[in-house]
Amino acid sequence: MDDVNPGQTDRTTGKTVAPDRTGGAREPMVVIEGVNKHFGDLHVLQDINLTVGKGEVVVVLGPSGSGKSTLCRAINRLETIESGTITIDGKALPEEGKPLAQLRADVGMVFQSFNLFSHKTIRENVTLGPVKVRKKSKSEASTQADALLERVGVAAQADKYPAQLSGGQQQRVAIARSLAMGPKVMLFDEPTSALDPEMVNEVLDVMVGLAKEGMTMIVVTHEMGFARKAADRVVFMADGQVVEVATPEEFFTAPKSARAKDFLGKILTH
């Protein structure tokens, strides 16, 4: 909690202006404006507006089916949107092809089910992007991969295959794989939901470390502890809408909306 400045609430003038821990509005990194999407009859994203500033950590909370994962996946266009715009570092998301691939290279994504390349070793998983997309030499990429694997604590497993690692280790490799691209922003889509309880913290520790280093992060999660500890802002979604945006302090102690009160009541009583 110590890195959340309670004074920032005064500066939180609206949803689209990102507050800053040290004061003053941040430069926007991800800008989501008027985004809509349907899955059949289900209006899964309803006129979503959200701006995430450079270096900001935004945690998206909400009940299942609230559209939070869809929003996260829309930011690197793994889900298409029907209307509205999403810009990343001033550039609008391209429709398809090379420009989209180039933009995705700047946006790290960590999945619930890890999705490490099953036929490649841990080191190859981390070097593939840098070699093929960033055109680095094999040896340069390999050195970088070893450093990243060291940082997430799985250096000893570099020559193994994903299936030989525990879930927690796989997810940390997945984070290293994203970091190897030098992303401007990292998206986490329920990164700990598929993990055994005893492995959740090893992944969250890596994420807290990233947040402290100033990485821009959008994290969809059910880990309230992480939200309290690392988030600059909490975005609460329900039924495809952004219901509430607040600092973790505000959100957990005095939620404004009835939906948020209901949600917190259900998860915090146990």
Place this chain on the structure above:
Amino acid sequence: MLDILDKYDVLGAFWMTIKLTVFSAIGALVIGTILAVMRVAPVAILRRLGAFYVNTVRNTPLTLILVFCSLGLLYILQVNLTDPKSPTSIVDNNIRWAIVGLAAYHAAFVCEALRSGVNTVPLGQAEAARSIGLTFTQSLREVILPQAFRGSIAPLGSVLIALTKNTTVASIIGVAEASGLMKEIIENETASFGVFFIFALGFVILTLPVGILFTSLSRRLAVKR
């Protein structure tokens, strides 16, 4: 029975069978991979073209395809695959057209084996590939196809065995492979079980190791998830 082996070039005929098999298999693998990529491409017209090829060729008897290659393309349309003035042009043309026909026919089966392999690759693999900035082609080459090939080794083995035996159809356009020689021997000598046995054994010797090899490969190279 053994005098047959002395009088006729049985090994030579099987050598032709092997050559037909190897060259057609390489051709079928290349064309089949291209077809499989077309069938999973994000472009609708490519998908339709791929599906059209597979459905047409797979449902046409191989005999028809080889006769079309020989009579239709070679003799009527005069599409030569060798120098028509060379003294062996008839034989060479038939062999090459047989390889083309066999490759084109089995490509449809290779395509479907690969496509079933593509379906063994979880969607998350493609999403992860795209999310690190790989293009469609790069994701196919680096992530999807290597796993799809490993997932389709067993069905590809079945296609290769079928291809080996289907080379016998090439004898109808005058390629001197094993079954052609068998017919020749039966015409010249009397049909005996020995003749059948020699040729059946020959094919078993060719195909059995292929089956064993592909089964062990599919086990060893299986992608562990």
